[in-house]
Every structure is written in structure tokens, then in C-alpha cells.
Amino acid sequence: MTAPDLKAVDAWWRAANYLSAAQIYLQDNPLLDRPLAPEDIKRRLLGHWGTTPGLTFCMAHANRAILAHDRDLLFIAGPGHGGPAVMAGAWLDGSLGERDPRKGWTEEGMRKLFHEFSFPGGVPSHAAAAVPGSIHEGGELGYSLAHATGAAFDNPGLTVMCVVGDGEAETGALATSWHSHRFLRPGRDGNVLPILHLNGYRIAAPTILGRMEDAEIDALFRGYGWAPIFVEGDDPAQMHRDMAAAVDACLGTGDDDRPPMIVLRSPKGWTGPETVDGDPVEGTAAAHQVPLKVPREEGPHLRQLEDWLRSYGADALFPGGVPSGEVRSVMPAGDRRLGATPFADGGRLTRPLDLPDAGDFAVDLPSPGAEQTGATGVLGEWLAELMRRNPETFRLFGPDETKSNKLSAVFDVTDRMAPGPVEATDDHLSPEGRVMEVLSEHLCEGWLEGYLLTGRHGLFNSYEAFIHIIASMANQHIKWMREAGNTGWRAPIPSLNWLLSSHVWRQDHNGFTHQDPGFMNHLAAKGADMVRLYLPPDANSLLAVAETVFASRDRANCIVAGKQPEPQWLTLDAARAHLQRGFGIWDWAADDPDPEVVVASAGDVPTMEALAAVDLLRDLVPDLRLRFVNVVDLMALQPPSQNAERATDEAFAAAFGTDAPVVFNFHGYPGLIHELAYRRAGHERFHVHGYAEKGTTTTPFNMAAMNEIDRFSIALDVLDRSGRTDGRVDAARKHCHEMLERQHAHSHEHGDDLPEVANWRWSRG
Missing domain, CATH: 3.40.50.970 (Thiamin diphosphate (ThDP)-binding fold, Pyr/PP domains)
Incomplete structure (x- = not known):
């Protein structure tokens, strides 16, 4: 970098660091145009400082790279709770103010930015959906590099710069993600540039990778197929020069056809308080969250906070609440800004699929x-x-x-x-x-x-x-x-x-x-x-x-x-109409206007077994009044108060009746049906069969029978719910029990289901 380039990148970095630290601490006096007073400090200090200066450092060089290499770049902040850095970047490039004019380039806009961070009605401490430029929240660690790779698929002109924290790198999902580059094809896909940020500590203890020697890390990542470039130290001027050279090299080609990556070692809480009350903070786990606990009263901690914030030179960086010309000189324009890129607001780029008929x-x-x-x-x-x-x-x-x-x-x-x-x-x-x-x-x-x-x-x-x-x-x-x-x-x-x-x-x-x-x-x-x-x-x-x-x-x-x-049960036209309703009566199976029992189903195997039960009952007890209902969209069972797009209470009653018991054969855990339908009138009539956490290696019918979703168990429950006690009902019950015994004996001797069970077909038109 030239000296002016170095000075401008450092100015952007200092500006982002000031904005990040101020989000954690300040609710007023955003430009420090008067001495810091206790009432300027938030009552509850929430947020994470430790990873932030490393993230802002990477963002500063991402901005420079966009300008120097004339390309689209998507920035993913993997470390948990890196929200202050990404919010600071979005405020600096103006994308935040464009989406929320209250947070524009003014002193009041800065005040709003600070006040609403980790605050009721505001934004959380990670790069949430409300933060322009973000597609990755980082609230749960391990997925940043996989997200970056997915973003690069079929985006040949895009570079995805993905910062991976060393705590995040300890997760299994992230460790596996280092293989993802093998699924990117040059010319068809974009590039992923990982930056492994080693600041040495998790929230309370050192990280595995942070304690590894460079030679070990180099060997590890070369084994993964990467070509690591190391950027290490704590002197800002030298680090800026080294980082710029590393990024420029990475946006070229790697050695031996290996994709390049950067290993960035910098102190945790870099540029923050070195010590607090005589104890080391910068470069230790103590910098992870709020490094300086400032009571809302006059005292040495308040003055130390003021000295820290003033060290960034906010008066020169933000004259009148507007980023200085020097800061703005390293910011891309328009959709090339990190906070404005359409790649971070994918709906802007979405094209409807050409769906086959x-x-x-x-x-x-x-x-x-x-x-x-x-x-x-x-x-x-x-x-x-x-x-x-x-x-x-x-x-x-x-x-x-x-x-x-x-x-x-x-x-x-x-x-x-x-x-x-x-x-x-x-x-x-x-x-x-x-x-x-x-x-x-x-x-x-x-x-x-x-x-x-x-x-x-x-x-x-x-x-x-x-x-x-x-x-x-x-x-x-x-x-x-x-x-x-x-x-x-x-x-x-x-x-x-x-x-x-x-x-x-x-x-x-x-x-x-x-x-x-x-x-x-x-x-x-x-x-x-x-x-x-x-x-x-x-x-x-x-x-x-x-x-x-x-x-x-x-x-x-x-x-x-x-x-x-x-x-197969439905023609395509019938299936489309059925899906539109979410559930409905299959009148060809059973549709008595005054049913003694409603038989319902959801799921392919439960539906087949429920229909087989109806078929059986119509043979054994021909005058038993039944109705058959199938559910294809499970959430349609919820009432309009919970699912405004689906069935009215009148439609629900028309299908499931208002008085008759409902024997429901379900694919999953029975409690889910009760959970979804409990606010429907007459829900207490539902008697659900489903998966009862019973199983083994067995035949298809035996699996159903073990959990009582089979045709004979459903038929027995229907008979019980009907309240009938005549001789035909007794004979039907006996038949069902005998068939279950025969099936069990047959399967354990021959290894398959009874032919009359396995070969059952619906034949009633």
C-alpha cells in the first residue's frame, strides 16, 4: 500500500472500532464533544468486544480489496457476537441509514446507532437480519464457511470473504467445512477466502488453534488443501501492510493450485484497554465481552473509558457526525458497499424457477x-x-x-x-x-x-x-x-x-x-x-x-x-385440490353424513393402513357409519387464530364432524396432532395413533403393528369408539386379534408379511 492508502485504511478501521466500542457503552454524547458523564453510559453493558477489532480490521481490507480489484465481495462474520463490527461497517458505508433514516450520517444518527445496540426494541449483539450486508448471524457457531460456500455456488464473479473465529473453529461443523472448497468449480462458482482469526481465547479459556504453532497450523490446512498466508502482530501499520499484501495475493492464485486462505493472529480486544485495575485485559479472555465494567458514577473506570474512546480520534473521524473524507475514500460506492451488496439480500436477485408441468x-x-x-x-x-x-x-x-x-x-x-x-x-x-x-x-x-x-x-x-x-x-x-x-x-x-x-x-x-x-x-x-x-x-x-x-x-x-x-389414491387434479384445502373427506372411501366414527389419517403408510381398516370394517360390520378424512398439510389443523391462511372452523367441522369420535392414524408422535388441533372445537374427540417409540428390524406390517397404527389396531379402536356391542362387532374384534397373532407368527417364521396383508388392495371403486 502507498502511505495515503495505509493512512485511509487505518482511519476507516479506527472509525469502525470507535463505533463498535461506543455501541457497547454509550447512550448519549456520541461525538464526545463534552467530558464523558455517568448519564452518558448505558445502565446495562451488553455486547462483545474481544472479536470486534479483528473483524473491523478484515472489513477495512475487504473495502480496500473491492476498490483495488474491482469486484463484488460478500463479507461473512463468523465469530459469535460480532454484531458491533458489522453494524459499524453498515453505518459507515451509509447502507444502514438508507434502510433506517434514523441512523443516518448525523450526530443524532450515531446516537441512535449506539442507543439501540443490545437494547430493548433495538438489535442483538450479532450480525442479525436487521444488519445490512449480513447473511450469517453467528449466534450459533460453526456454519459460516458452509454459508460462504453456498453463497459462492453459481456466482462466478463473487468473492466471499469469511472470517472464522478460533472458538468457532473448534466446532465439528466448521472443521468439516474446510473440505468445502473441493466442491467449488472455477468458472462456474465464485471464490471463498477464509480468514482464520486467531485471537487466542474463547469466552473464558484459550482455544485449541490459538495455542498451536504456525508450523502445525500450516501443516493442518495444507492437509485440508489450502495454501495459508500468515498475518501476525499487534503493530497496526505493519499489520495493515501485511494484510493488504495477503489479500492481494489471495485474490490472485494460490500455490500448487491450492486455494489461498489467511491466518490472522491479533490480540483479543486489540486497541482496547491493556489492563483494568492492574489486571491484563487486551490479549486475554478478559477482553471477550465488556472489558471495562463502568458504573454509572464518576470514577477511574469512567475516565479510563473516556481515554479509550478518545484514543480513536472521533472528532477528526466524524466531523459533525459524518465520516471524514479520508474514511470515505476507502469505501466502495453503490451496490459494491459491504452493507448494500445484493448478494446479502438474496431476494433482490431471485428469479422464479421454471417449473415443469x-x-x-x-x-x-x-x-x-x-x-x-x-x-x-x-x-x-x-x-x-x-x-x-x-x-x-x-x-x-x-x-x-x-x-x-x-x-x-x-x-x-x-x-x-x-x-x-x-x-x-x-x-x-x-x-x-x-x-x-x-x-x-x-x-x-x-x-x-x-x-x-x-x-x-x-x-x-x-x-x-x-x-x-x-x-x-x-x-x-x-x-x-x-x-x-x-x-x-x-x-x-x-x-x-x-x-x-x-x-x-x-x-x-x-x-x-x-x-x-x-x-x-x-x-x-x-x-x-x-x-x-x-x-x-x-x-x-x-x-x-x-x-x-x-x-x-x-x-x-x-x-x-x-x-x-x-x-396410489388421487389423480393429480384431485391431489392439487386436496392440497389447496389442506385436508378433506375422501368420499370414495367413506362419507356418511352422520358418522358413528370418523377415521382420519396423515402420512402415506398410516393412510394405507387406515383405508385397509375401513375396507375391513365395511366387510365385517357393513352398517357401521364411517367417514374418512385425510390430512396432507399438517399445519392446516390449526385454527385461523394460529394459521390465518388455512381452514376455517366451519370447514374443520364439515370434515371432522362435531359429535363423532375421531380415530386418527398419524405418521409421527401422536402428541403433535393434539398440539396442532387443541384449539379446534371438539378436539377432545380425537384419539390419535402414531409412532410410540417402538421398533426393531422387522417387516413393514410388523412395524405398524408394534406402534398400533396397523389396520387391525385401527379397526379395533373404531369398534370400541362406536359403542356397539352386538355379535357382529364381537366377531370383528375376534377376527382382528386373530389376524394380529397370525401375522406375528408368520413373520417370525418366514421373514415376511402374510400374503393377505402384504397383497391387500383397495377395490371399492
């Missing part, structure tokens, strides 16, 4: 139950066409389960992305592949989230039991979307979509460890305005759901569908 892939169904097919196999054909039509804006993610979940048709259009050399024996593997497979649910979810947050579309397919691995990531993303919607300026982004297959009801060889439908419970608590839970009962219903979720915005859509051949 599901009618071209629908199962031709002359009558209910007349065909057998696997739902996900049909969806795979539709997804293949979707990927053919959208070669730059859609990717499929999954932990090595694309083929297992019967989505193999996509390989007629694209391959798996090769993370290295391709061998002759590899199956559908190439550097051009758009199916992103890696045996880490964390990476799949993080990549997809980064891809969505920058305006593209995707699907994560997984085994149902193991999607729990990313439950907290899903939680963070849903909360992000909710907060983004509350900003008033972020554009809606494509929805987060999961397809869960290999589900709880088919464990022919995996067993009890592979059974857990509880992800739906986790999501349901987030609210119907953000979440949809879809349980399509057949292939055409799954196609109808796919059309809906890939056109939606700002939602988390969870689809649970089996991959095994099963009876």
Missing part, C-alpha cells in the same frame, strides 16, 4: 388404489426436468442418499459434484455435477442455506431419522427469515425445502436407531406463518406439494414421503 409426470389413475408405485421415484423424474430447466439456479443437496431415496432420475440430467479426481468406476460423478453429496448433514444444510440466502433454490433430501442433526441450524434459519420479514426492506428469499424419506415405517434392515419422526415437532413450534409440514399420501400428492413449495418464499417446507411402492 406436473401433469407430464403424474401417475395415471383410473380409480383409487388401482396403481402401485414409489412416490419419490415419480418426484425424481419431475426433479430431473426441473434441474434441466434451471441449470444455474437449482441444486440438490443430500448426504449420499439421492439414489437410496429413489431420486436417481436426476442423474439423467446432471451428476454428483466430484470433490476430486474421477475414477472410471465412479457412478455419475463429474466436476460439472449439480447434485451436492457429502456425508455431513451440517454441510448440506449450510450450503443450501447460503445458496438460498443469495437468491437461488434447492432441496435437501435426507433420511427422516437423521435430519435432527441440523435441527438447530433449521431453527436459526427460520428465525432469520422471520426477522428478515420484519425489517421492511429485505426481499423474500426462496423457501428452505426438505424431503425426508426412508422414514420410520419402513425399517426392513436398519432398525430402531433409524426411527424418529420428531423433526416435525421441532418445526411445528415455529408457527404456521413460517413452516409447512406436508405428508403427501401418494405420488400425485407429492408432485402437487413440490409445485407448491418451489414457488413459495420465506418458508421452511418439510415433506415426508416414502420411497417404497405403495397404492
Whole structure:
């Protein structure tokens, strides 16, 4: 750097450090134009200083790099609670004031910036959705590098600078993310520039990487495939020169075709108080949060705080509350600003998908139950066409389960992305592949989230039991979307979509460890305005759901569908209409206007077993008055007070009745149905069968019987709820018990289900 460049970058850094520290401490006197008084200090001092000066240092050099290299750059602040730095940057480049005029370039704008940080009605201490330029909150550590990689996919002109804290680097998700560069293809994708920031400490103790020697770190990251460049020290002038040289080198090419990265060693709490009350602070864990506890009274701590804040030279940096010309000279303009880049507001870049007509892939169904097919196999054909039509804006993610979940048709259009050399024996593997497979649910979810947050579309397919691995990531993303919607300026982004297959009801060889439908419970608590839970009962219903979720915005859509051949119930037109309602009567199955019992279902296997129970009862007790209801959109069970977009109370009563007991056969934990429907009138009539945490390696029917969602258990409950006590009912009960005993004995002797159970078909038209 030239001397003027160095001076300007340092001025920006000092300005950002002042703004960051002042956010933690000040509620008034933002320009220090009078001596600091106790009433200028916040009553509650909240925030994190330790990581902030390292982040602002990196942001200063990100700004310089945008100008020097004339390129788009997205900045991701990985360390937890780095919000003050990102807020400071957004205020300095004017993007915050553009979105919230109260925080513009004035003394009052600075006061608002400081006052609302970590304050009721304000912003939290991490880079939340309300912070321009952010796609990564950092409230939960471990996902920054995966988000950065997802953002770089299909963005060939973009550089994503991702700062990884050394505490964050201790998480399993982040450790695995160092492999992500192997899935970036030059020319098609952008670049990710990781900056491993080693300030040595977590909140209370030293970090693993912070205590490692440079030679160890170099060997570690060269083993990961990176080419590390070290920037170390505490002298600002020398550090600026070294950092500028490192960034310039990284935006060129790495050695031996390795992508470059930077290892930045700087003191924790750099430029803050060196000691407090004689104890060391800068460069120790004591700098992590609020390094100087200032009581709201006159005393040495108040004067030490004033000396610290004045050390940055705020009067020269912010004349009249406006960043100085020197500070502004290293800030990009327009959409190149870190806080204004459209890559951090992905809805601005989103293009709707070119969706295939599901009618071209629908199962031709002359009558209910007349065909057998696997739902996900049909969806795979539709997804293949979707990927053919959208070669730059859609990717499929999954932990090595694309083929297992019967989505193999996509390989007629694209391959798996090769993370290295391709061998002759590899199956559908190439550097051009758009199916992103890696045996880490964390990476799949993080990549997809980064891809969505920058305006593209995707699907994560997984085994149902193991999607729990990313439950907290899903939680963070849903909360992000909710907060983004509350900003008033972020554009809606494509929805987060999961397809869960290999589900709880088919464990022919995996067993009890592979059974857990509880992800739906986790999501349901987030609210119907953000979440949809879809349980399509057949292939055409799954196609109808796919059309809906890939056109939606700002939602988390969870689809649970089996991959095994099963009876098909609805034509595509009927499936679309059924999905529009969320639930409804299947009049071809049973539709008595005055039912003694309503039989309901949600999920493919529970629906088949419930229909088999209805079929059985109509043979054994022909005059028993029944109605059959299926639920495809689980959140539609909530009343309008909780889900304004779905069924009215009148529609609910028209389907489920008002007096008759409801025997509900459900895919997941029974309590979820009660949780969703408890505010509906007559909810106490619901008697739910579902997963009862019982399982093993067994036949399909035995799995259902173990948890009492099988046809005979449902029929027995219907008979009990009907209140009938005549001879035919007694005979029907006896038949059901005998069939359960026969099935159990047969399966344990022969290893499969009774032929009359396995080969059952609906044949009533």
C-alpha cells in the first residue's frame, strides 16, 4: 500500500472500532464533544468486544480489496457476537441509514446507532437480519464457511470473504467445512477466502488453534488443501501492510493450485484497554465481552473509558457526525458497499424457477388404489426436468442418499459434484455435477442455506431419522427469515425445502436407531406463518406439494414421503385440490353424513393402513357409519387464530364432524396432532395413533403393528369408539386379534408379511 492508502485504511478501521466500542457503552454524547458523564453510559453493558477489532480490521481490507480489484465481495462474520463490527461497517458505508433514516450520517444518527445496540426494541449483539450486508448471524457457531460456500455456488464473479473465529473453529461443523472448497468449480462458482482469526481465547479459556504453532497450523490446512498466508502482530501499520499484501495475493492464485486462505493472529480486544485495575485485559479472555465494567458514577473506570474512546480520534473521524473524507475514500460506492451488496439480500436477485408441468409426470389413475408405485421415484423424474430447466439456479443437496431415496432420475440430467479426481468406476460423478453429496448433514444444510440466502433454490433430501442433526441450524434459519420479514426492506428469499424419506415405517434392515419422526415437532413450534409440514399420501400428492413449495418464499417446507411402492389414491387434479384445502373427506372411501366414527389419517403408510381398516370394517360390520378424512398439510389443523391462511372452523367441522369420535392414524408422535388441533372445537374427540417409540428390524406390517397404527389396531379402536356391542362387532374384534397373532407368527417364521396383508388392495371403486 502507498502511505495515503495505509493512512485511509487505518482511519476507516479506527472509525469502525470507535463505533463498535461506543455501541457497547454509550447512550448519549456520541461525538464526545463534552467530558464523558455517568448519564452518558448505558445502565446495562451488553455486547462483545474481544472479536470486534479483528473483524473491523478484515472489513477495512475487504473495502480496500473491492476498490483495488474491482469486484463484488460478500463479507461473512463468523465469530459469535460480532454484531458491533458489522453494524459499524453498515453505518459507515451509509447502507444502514438508507434502510433506517434514523441512523443516518448525523450526530443524532450515531446516537441512535449506539442507543439501540443490545437494547430493548433495538438489535442483538450479532450480525442479525436487521444488519445490512449480513447473511450469517453467528449466534450459533460453526456454519459460516458452509454459508460462504453456498453463497459462492453459481456466482462466478463473487468473492466471499469469511472470517472464522478460533472458538468457532473448534466446532465439528466448521472443521468439516474446510473440505468445502473441493466442491467449488472455477468458472462456474465464485471464490471463498477464509480468514482464520486467531485471537487466542474463547469466552473464558484459550482455544485449541490459538495455542498451536504456525508450523502445525500450516501443516493442518495444507492437509485440508489450502495454501495459508500468515498475518501476525499487534503493530497496526505493519499489520495493515501485511494484510493488504495477503489479500492481494489471495485474490490472485494460490500455490500448487491450492486455494489461498489467511491466518490472522491479533490480540483479543486489540486497541482496547491493556489492563483494568492492574489486571491484563487486551490479549486475554478478559477482553471477550465488556472489558471495562463502568458504573454509572464518576470514577477511574469512567475516565479510563473516556481515554479509550478518545484514543480513536472521533472528532477528526466524524466531523459533525459524518465520516471524514479520508474514511470515505476507502469505501466502495453503490451496490459494491459491504452493507448494500445484493448478494446479502438474496431476494433482490431471485428469479422464479421454471417449473415443469406436473401433469407430464403424474401417475395415471383410473380409480383409487388401482396403481402401485414409489412416490419419490415419480418426484425424481419431475426433479430431473426441473434441474434441466434451471441449470444455474437449482441444486440438490443430500448426504449420499439421492439414489437410496429413489431420486436417481436426476442423474439423467446432471451428476454428483466430484470433490476430486474421477475414477472410471465412479457412478455419475463429474466436476460439472449439480447434485451436492457429502456425508455431513451440517454441510448440506449450510450450503443450501447460503445458496438460498443469495437468491437461488434447492432441496435437501435426507433420511427422516437423521435430519435432527441440523435441527438447530433449521431453527436459526427460520428465525432469520422471520426477522428478515420484519425489517421492511429485505426481499423474500426462496423457501428452505426438505424431503425426508426412508422414514420410520419402513425399517426392513436398519432398525430402531433409524426411527424418529420428531423433526416435525421441532418445526411445528415455529408457527404456521413460517413452516409447512406436508405428508403427501401418494405420488400425485407429492408432485402437487413440490409445485407448491418451489414457488413459495420465506418458508421452511418439510415433506415426508416414502420411497417404497405403495397404492396410489388421487389423480393429480384431485391431489392439487386436496392440497389447496389442506385436508378433506375422501368420499370414495367413506362419507356418511352422520358418522358413528370418523377415521382420519396423515402420512402415506398410516393412510394405507387406515383405508385397509375401513375396507375391513365395511366387510365385517357393513352398517357401521364411517367417514374418512385425510390430512396432507399438517399445519392446516390449526385454527385461523394460529394459521390465518388455512381452514376455517366451519370447514374443520364439515370434515371432522362435531359429535363423532375421531380415530386418527398419524405418521409421527401422536402428541403433535393434539398440539396442532387443541384449539379446534371438539378436539377432545380425537384419539390419535402414531409412532410410540417402538421398533426393531422387522417387516413393514410388523412395524405398524408394534406402534398400533396397523389396520387391525385401527379397526379395533373404531369398534370400541362406536359403542356397539352386538355379535357382529364381537366377531370383528375376534377376527382382528386373530389376524394380529397370525401375522406375528408368520413373520417370525418366514421373514415376511402374510400374503393377505402384504397383497391387500383397495377395490371399492
